[in-house]
Amino acid sequence: MDMHRFPIAPGEALLRADAITLDYRSGAATVRALENVSFEVHRGDRLVLLGPSGCGKSTLLKAIAGFIKPCAGSLTLDGQPIVGPGPDRFVVFQEFDQLPPWKSVLGNVMFPLLAGGVSRAEARTRALHWINKVGLSPFADAFPHTLSGGMKARVAIARALAMQPAILLMDEPFAALDALTRRSMQEELQTLWEEARFTMLFVTHSIEEALVVGNRIVLLSPHPGRLRAQLNSHQFDLGSAGSAPFQAASQRIHRLLFGDDALAVQAPEAVHA
Numbered sequence: 362m363d364m365h366r367f368p369i370a371p372g373e374a375l376l377r378a379d380a381i382t383l384d385y386r387s388g389a390a391t392v393r394a395l396e397n398v399s400f401e402v403h404r405g406d407r408l409v410l411l412g413p414s415g416c417g418k419s420t421l422l423k424a425i426a427g428f429i430k431p432c433a434g435s436l437t438l439d440g441q442p443i444v445g446p447g448p449d450r451f452v453v454f455q456e457f458d459q460l461p462p463w464k465s466v467l468g469n470v471m472f473p474l475l476a477g478g479v480s481r482a483e484a485r486t487r488a489l490h491w492i493n494k495v496g497l498s499p500f501a502d503a504f505p506h507t508l509s510g511g512m513k514a515r516v517a518i519a520r521a522l523a524m525q526p527a528i529l530l531m532d533e534p535f536a537a538l539d540a541l542t543r544r545s546m547q548e549e550l551q552t553l554w555e556e557a558r559f560t561m562l563f564v565t566h567s568i569e570e571a572l573v574v575g576n577r578i579v580l581l582s583p584h585p586g587r588l589r590a591q592l593n594s595h596q597f598d599l600g601s602a603g604s605a606p607f608q609a610a611s612q613r614i615h616r617l618l619f620g621d622d623a624l625a626v627q628a629p630e631a632v633h634a
């Protein structure tokens with residue numbers, strides 16, 4: 362596969378979630394985290410799962426990663442059922458302590474490649490390529506504890522992209538960062554996407570972040586998590602944040618999640634902001 366670009370066949374669904382229902386069971390208690398959730402991710406999409414705390418965003422991402430199994434419905438990637446974790450999906454979490462502290466930046470980025478059977482020489486070349494892409498070449502030999510939160514986020518992104526997954530799964534990756542760093546990470550992610558056009562599923566509970574990062578947004582309502590609406594948001598980026606259309610879209614989403622609209626509409630609807 363080309364190291365620099367992820368292949369895209371526009372319009373073709375890469376990931377399908379079809380009528381996903383997922384219960385957590387502990388002892389006699391059952392918590393329904395997701396109910397009848399369906400959506401598609403197309404190649405090259407930056408699809409955002411957005412909703413309030415407890416709506417099942419992380420649960421859905423973990424099911425797509427193959428860590429947990431839905432009790433009903435189907436998840437397919439490239440037409441194949443998802444039955445467990447695989448190298449075609451890579452998760453970036455919020456906790457950047459996911460970087461082993463005894464490995465340098467280069468070692469951290471090479472690690473999953475080596476574990477996946479890539480030769481040392483190839484792993485090093487690929488790792489250095491993506492470390493350079495996220496602007497960390499001068500820090501290739503640095504250890505995680507010497508890096509800022511933003512730099513650790515960039516290492517995590519480089520590590521994920523070096524694996525060339527079919528879909529990059531990001532679970533609130535910037536939530537622990539200060540506002541300025543978070544903003545610059547959103548911008549860097551956008552720049553990386555413009556260069557490499559990878560497919561991404563991004564979880565957040567920030568409406569603004571969803572509008573900036575995503576080209577499409579899937580809204581979930583909580584308890585249990587249900588599909589609330591789907592919106593197109595490709596027209597927005599950091600440059601348009603704060604503009605009148607951006608504010609209007611943001612308010613519309615807020616009403617769908619928390620306002621009267623949230624109560625009025627029972628069935629999922631397609632909404633174009």
Ligand SMILES: Nc1ncnc2c1ncn2[C@@H]1O[C@H](COP(=O)(O)OP(=O)(O)OP(=O)(O)O)[C@@H](O)[C@H]1O
Nearest residue numbers: 385392393394413414415416417418419420421566
């Ligand atoms: N391991 C678990 N055992 C039991 N219930 C769980 C477990 N993990 C999550 N839940 C419940 O499932 C529901 C969805 O949780 P989930 O973490 O997926 O939501 P979320 O939208 O990602 O929330 P947040 O934004 O706060 O992380 C919640 O009611 C939560 O309490």
